[in-house]
Amino acid sequence: MPVIEAHGLTRRFGDFTAVDALTFSVEAGEIFGFLGANGAGKTTAIRMLTGLLRPTSGEARVVGFDVYTQAEAIKRHIGYMSQRFSLYEDLTIRENIRFYGGIYGLPRRAIRARTQALLERLALTEAADTQIRALPLGWKQKLAFSVALLHEPRLVFLDEPTGGVDPITRRQFWDLIYEAAARGVTVFVTTHYMDEAEYCDRVSIMVDGRIAALDTPHSLKQRYQVGSMDDVFLKLARPAASP
Amino acid sequence: MHAFLGFVRKEFRHILRDRRTLLILFGMPVAQLVLFGFVIRNEVNDVTLLIADPSQDAMTQALTHRLLASRYVDGVAYQTHLDGIEAAFRQGLAREALLFEPGFAERLQREGLARVQVIADATDPNVANTILAYTTAIIQSYEQDLAATTAVSPGIVPNVRMRFNPELRSVYLFVPGLIALVLMLVCALMTSITITREKEVGTMEVLLVSPLRPVPIIVGKVVPYVVLSFIIVLVILGLARTVFGVPIRGSVGLLLAECLLFILCALALGILISTRTSSQQVATMIALAGLLMPTVLLSGFIFPISSMPAPLQALSHLIPARWFLAILRGIMIKGLGLADLWTETLALAGMTGLFLIASIRSFHDRL
Numbered sequence: 001m002p003v004i005e006a007h008g009l010t011r012r013f014g015d016f017t018a019v020d021a022l023t024f025s026v027e028a029g030e031i032f033g034f035l036g037a038n039g040a041g042k043t044t045a046i047r048m049l050t051g052l053l054r055p056t057s058g059e060a061r062v063v064g065f066d067v068y069t070q071a072e073a074i075k076r077h078i079g080y081m082s083q084r085f086s087l088y089e090d091l092t093i094r095e096n097i098r099f100y101g102g103i104y105g106l107p108r109r110a111i112r113a114r115t116q117a118l119l120e121r122l123a124l125t126e127a128a129d130t131q132i133r134a135l136p137l138g139w140k141q142k143l144a145f146s147v148a149l150l151h152e153p154r155l156v157f158l159d160e161p162t163g164g165v166d167p168i169t170r171r172q173f174w175d176l177i178y179e180a181a182a183r184g185v186t187v188f189v190t191t192h193y194m195d196e197a198e199y200c201d202r203v204s205i206m207v208d209g210r211i212a213a214l215d216t217p218h219s220l221k222q223r224y225q226v227g228s229m230d231d232v233f234l235k236l237a238r239p240a241a242s243p
Numbered sequence: 244m245h246a247f248l249g250f251v252r253k254e255f256r257h258i259l260r261d262r263r264t265l266l267i268l269f270g271m272p273v274a275q276l277v278l279f280g281f282v283i284r285n286e287v288n289d290v291t292l293l294i295a296d297p298s299q300d301a302m303t304q305a306l307t308h309r310l311l312a313s314r315y316v317d318g319v320a321y322q323t324h325l326d327g328i329e330a331a332f333r334q335g336l337a338r339e340a341l342l343f344e345p346g347f348a349e350r351l352q353r354e355g356l357a358r359v360q361v362i363a364d365a366t367d368p369n370v371a372n373t374i375l376a377y378t379t380a381i382i383q384s385y386e387q388d389l390a391a392t393t394a395v396s397p398g399i400v401p402n403v404r405m406r407f408n409p410e411l412r413s414v415y416l417f418v419p420g421l422i423a424l425v426l427m428l429v430c431a432l433m434t435s436i437t438i439t440r441e442k443e444v445g446t447m448e449v450l451l452v453s454p455l456r457p458v459p460i461i462v463g464k465v466v467p468y469v470v471l472s473f474i475i476v477l478v479i480l481g482l483a484r485t486v487f488g489v490p491i492r493g494s495v496g497l498l499l500a501e502c503l504l505f506i507l508c509a510l511a512l513g514i515l516i517s518t519r520t521s522s523q524q525v526a527t528m529i530a531l532a533g534l535l536m537p538t539v540l541l542s543g544f545i546f547p548i549s550s551m552p553a554p555l556q557a558l559s560h561l562i563p564a565r566w567f568l569a570i571l572r573g574i575m576i577k578g579l580g581l582a583d584l585w586t587e588t589l590a591l592a593g594m595t596g597l598f599l600i601a602s603i604r605s606f607h608d609r610l
Contacts, residue, residue: 050452072454080452084445103453157452 001064003028003155003186004049008058011044018044020209021058026202028154031177031187033197033217036206037237042190043159045206049188050157051075063154076104079148079185083160086144089133093124096132097147104151111150118146138169145176149185156180158189162196174199194230203229205236212236263525271532278536281555282546287373289317289549293337295325300348302357306385310341315377328362332406333577338364339374356398365405366576368413370547375403407576418483419571420544422476423564426502427509427538429472434465434513435526442521457606465510469503476502492578501574501584504591505567509534511598512563518605538564566591 002025009022019041026032036042047053049062051071060066065073080086087096094115101111119125122142132140141161148156158177162170174196181187189200197203197217204214213220213236220232258264292310296303311319320337331337342360344350351357361378365371382399390396408415438461441447450460476499483489491498512534520526539545541555542564548556559565566587573579573587581588 052451072456075452076454078452080449082445082448084448086446086449088446089444100453103450103455105454 001028002026003030004032004060004062004188006049006058006060009045009048009055009060010057011048011053012056017209019048019055022211024204024211024214026155026186026188028186029181029184031181031189031199031201033200033203034188034190034206035192035197035203035233036190040206040237041209042206046157046159046188046190050078050080076151077153077155079151079153079156081144081148081156081158081161083163087132087140087147090131092129092131093119093135093143094128096143097150100147101150106151114150118150122146137165138172141165141169141173142176145173145180149180153185155186155188158187160190160192162191162193167195170196194228194233197229197233205233207237263528267528267532275536278540278555281552282540287315287370287377287547287550290315290338290374291318291320291336292316293320293322293328293331293340295322295328295340295342296347297323297325297345298343298347298349299323300346302348302351302389303343306359306382307341309381309385310378313377313381315374332362332364333579334583335364338370339378341378351397351399352393355396356400358400358402360402360404362404362406365408365411366572367416367543367547368405368408368411369416370549371405371408371411379403412487412489414483414487414489415576417544418479418487418489419568419575420542422479422502422571423505423542423567424535424538424544425475425479426472426506427534427564429475430468430506430509431513431516431534432527432530433468434510435516435520435530436523437464437468438514438517439520439523439526442517443523458603461514461606465514468510469506472506472509473499473502489575491575493574493580497581498571498574501567501570501588501591504588504595505563508563508567508591508595508598511595511602515598515602515605518602537562541565542568544568560590563591563594566594 004024004026006022006024009019010017011019022045034042034045044053048055048067049060051062051067051074055067062074063077065071065077067074088099091099097115097118098111101114106114115128119128122139124139124143127135132143135143145158145161148158162173165173170193177187177189177199189196191197200217202214202216203220204211205220206212213223213232215223217229217232221227221229224232224235226232226235258268294307294310296307307321310316320331325342328337328340328342331340340360340362342362344358344360347357347359359382361375363371363374379401382401386397386399405411438447441450441464451457455463480491480498484491513530516526516529516533520529541548541551541559541562543559544564548559548565551559569587570584570591573584
């Protein structure tokens with residue numbers, strides 16, 4: 001059964017159709033790249049899929065739950081990390097982990113055990129009691145990603161997770177994403193970096209609220225007869241972006 | 244030089260295109276000038292006067308007429324007995340009382356000396372002083388007119404009493420005002436800042452995607468501030484009592500309950516501000532200009548409401564702190580109970596309810 005299944009998913013704000021009849025599905029364990037220029041409707045689509053915004057029409061099921069009637073169940077079973085920081089700067093690493101474990105209703109013992117495992121995996125045991133603000137940006141992002149997976153969701157939404165980071169740190173971040181996918185976590189990721197689009201199993205490109213293309217990066221490049229995802233993106237998005 | 248002028252021009256464009264800053268630059272001084280100009284007045288002109296006149300002779304009548312003709316009196320209660328004075332003060336029906344002694348004119352003519360007791364509500368010491376100055380001036384001028392027509396020089400002896408605050412200590416006036424101000428500051432300003440901070444940093448998004456419902460998120464954010472501000476209230480009350488000797492004549496339980504009501508009101512305002520703004524800077528500006536200024540100027544904290552012009556008096560009804568101050572002063576200084584303060588309490592509770600509904604609706608719409 002697909003982890004995300006959308007059928008004609010639409011959201012209008014007054015006369016403006018932000019998301020127009022989205023139909024796609026994401027399989028378990030897949031790394032699904034969700035691309036589009038600014039204003040193409042990505043954020044609105046994600047808000048609907050995470051249960052924050054009611055669709056105007058269409059259907060969608062996320063981790064088996066209906067977006068209209070079971071938004072709360074969806075929220076419990078997904079992870080989320082945004083482009084902006086999701087950790088509290090003035091709390092320590094350990095306090096942040098405990099807080100997120102708490103809001104997802106994990107029992108205290110589980111939080112303690114998972115904190116330990118997480119710190120060891122990221123080699124942060126030494127720094128467990130430092131405040132987030134003292135950490136380098138790359139560490140913060142890795143930590144935020146791990147915290148988003150603390151309650152072991154089957155699906156994680158990453159909204160431009162690597163904004164403002166150098167290429168080496170981005171590469172390391174993607175190693176974490178691969179590890180998670182290898183454990184069976186489905187990853188739904190938006191990005192503006194086209195080299196990252198190449199790392200995805202499948203990529204959809206949104207233009208003006210619609211999905212203009214959806215396939216593996218390899219097939220997309222072949223179909224549009226170009227050498228890179230960058231060119232695929234420009235070919236699709238340019239007519240919409242230019243006035 | 245050319246480069247410098249270009250720089251100045253750029254700076255002017257920043258200012259002119261930022262409507263909010265422009266509004267503050269020009270709006271604030273104008274608003275303050277108007278407010279301060281009208282609010283700070285020393286004359287008192289709406290005193291309800293109670294006259295107790297068991298004598299009912301020509302002289303007490305003449306003096307009464309003079310008092311009623313003066314501009315500071317607005318409304319009068321007249322009685323021929325000396326009972327019920329205390330109750331009239333407690334219920335706020337009288338701000339000043341004149342008690343003529345029985346056989347006033349007779350004694351004045353026979354002994355050349357008659358007594359009148361003047362009692363003023365000294366909850367606000369400044370106002371009480373002003374009222375007394377007016378009254379004694381009128382009594383003196385009557386005395387002089389009398390001396391001109393009769394052979395003997397009569398002496399009217401005013402016996403002055405300050406009710407509620409006999410030593411006219413201004414600390415009685417400002418402790419309740421300070422409590423209102425601090426609660427507004429901590430509750431409204433701090434909550435609006437802390438919620439907009441989560442929006443600014445992006446953690447609010449993560450909280451909303453989590454299984455936590457919006458209402459628990461807000462309540463959870465607000466609880467620490469309720470606790471904090473309650474402790475602050477206790478500290479101020481304790482200090483006022485021990486160091487400054489301000490009494491708490493009414494029920495402490497009622498006092499704390501009313502404080503809680505006001506805290507709730509301020510929190511609702513803070514949440515309302517935070518749902519309508521997305522940056523800490525704007526939230527701070529709105530809270531300071533929109534809440535603190537009116538609380539200081541229009542609540543009666545420093546400037547008596549009764550001395551303000553009618554439009555500002557009407558406006559002051561919309562300031563929650565005005566009602567809260569009346570309640571605080573009533574309980575602490577006058578020793579009133581809920582029976583005497585239910586209108587104020589109802590007004591405050593009504594406002595709190597409205598703000599809570601507005602903030603919850605706004606919260607659902609905006610986040």
